Amino acid sequence: MKPFADLLDSLVLTPSRNGKLRLMVDHFRQVPDPERGYALAAITGELEVRSVKPAMLRALMESRMDEVLLGYSYDYVGDLAETIALVWPGADAVEDDPPSLSHIVAALDGATRAEGPRLVEAWLDRLDSSGRYALLKLVTGGMRIGVSSRLAKQALADFGEKDIAEIEELWHGLRPPYEALFAWLEGRAEKPRSAAAAPFRPVMLSQPLEEPDYGRIAPEDYAAEWKWDGIRVQATAERGVRRLYSRTGDDISTAFPDLVDFMTFEGSLDGELLVARPSPGTPGTPGKPALDARKGRAEDDILVGTFSDLQQRLNRKSVSAAVMKRHPVFLRAYDLLQDGAEDLRPLPFLERRKRLDRFVSALEPTRFDISPFVPFETFDDLSRLRGSPPSAVIEGLMLKRLDSAYVPGRPKGPWFKWKQDPHLVDAVLMYAQRGHGKRSSFYSDYTFGVWTGPQDQPELVPVGKAYFGFTDEELKQLDKYVRDNTIERFGPVRSVRAEPDHGLVLEVAFEGLARSTRHKSGVAMRFPRISRLRWDKPAFEADRLETLQAMLE
Structure with a gap:
């Protein structure tokens, strides 16, 4: 389990694509079968663990920690698995020989719904913080480590010096722990013959x-x-x-x-x-x-x-x-x-x-x-x-x-x-939520709105949410602004002060607009992203809902 836990830790803390590829390639080289195959299946979402659900994990934690304190901790961290990994009591009882990844997968595969949480509880007592985090990510299936399934396949291609198209065409005929695949990539066996009918054919992009x-x-x-x-x-x-x-x-x-x-x-x-x-x-x-x-x-x-x-x-x-x-x-x-x-x-x-x-x-x-x-x-x-x-x-x-x-x-x-060129609109920051992975300590998901109502008594209505388009330095500035201007908290979400004379204007780029009955504003943006931070612009000069409605027409 330790090599898998170390891999997840490193992937979360490595922002670059090439860095993540090197980490996965090194893992495939250094870790034997079937451990590396199960790690690959977990990263690509191909590993199903049916016996443990997030609600069961929360119940386990509440049996060992005050429910209110757990709630505060979860609000601060923003990720249930990371919260439990950090606050789980009994860290002094960690063993020198923790369970292997393949042992955990096999045990859970044969466990009933009642047995699954008990197994997880016993393993949490035996693992250190990194191991607990890896275990909880494994059993919930919510990796959120910045690695897509395709990036993992690219790492396989780099590992075996193959074209990624060969990996993609084989993929749906393979099953964890992929021992035949690794044997071919290492030159120890012939290329596996995909027995899967109707395989995926890698797409051509523009x-x-x-x-x-x-x-x-x-x-x-x-x-x-x-x-x-x-x-x-x-x-x-x-x-x-x-x-x-x-x-x-x-x-x-x-x-x-x-x-x-x-x-x-x-x-x-x-x-x-x-x-x-x-x-x-x-x-x-x-x-x-x-x-x-x-x-x-x-x-x-x-x-x-x-x-x-x-x-x-x-x-x-x-x-x-x-x-x-x-x-x-x-x-x-x-x-x-x-x-x-x-x-x-x-x-x-x-x-x-x-x-x-x-x-x-x-x-x-x-x-x-x-x-x-x-x-x-x-x-x-x-x-x-x-x-x-x-x-x-x-x-x-x-x-x-x-x-x-x-x-x-x-x-x-x-x-x-x-x-088509993207549309631009000036909106006001209304709410912020913590991100995931390396952003879990920052408020990096932003909900923004535009003005509506009478000119002398306007109110903001949300029109979109974005979590990219800004630099790391701008992220730090945004996070500080959110913390300094929080007026209410709703679990992991913070409501930010947003008034005509006080608010942060965001220039938002988006690629389309549609009517929406699910949003109070009546509109929904397609692919919104933060284009610029308008520190120079007063909030009352942000756009009005009528501007977006005119775009619909």
């Missing part, structure tokens, strides 16, 4: 279009498409197995059964997952969501929903029939990676597109359509289209070389994205 590249975009070389404001997905069906993947290879099929049910094909589609928002006369019916690019709406009067609509379906392990009825989804396809048993990725984009047209024509039209080409003759045409798209569900343009193969990763030149 580069932002910048001014030096403007001159290369010509209609004889590039096709233009709208950049839809949904989520990138890959729909793969093979040998009776149907899977819907996120762009990073996570299987999200269970959240979208209404789409998976219609994946009656053999192949792999790349596209954008969108919500079909029915017109008032046809509630809950997906209809035919093929957009007329000139009108930005469906032929059967079905509107494409905003990203806020799509968010009602995201990050769910299951979804109710009522939610599916209110927010039916469909796939707007823009590439065909596999047609039956044939791999189309080496073919030119234009040829793949012709195959895509035929492929999608045989599918259910209420669930699958094709992202249309956007005709243009000059670069100025594209510039005008980018500045005035036909729908609010469009966030810019995609530009793709007609002769480009489908190459995993982000090659320079074949595909460009040309997004």
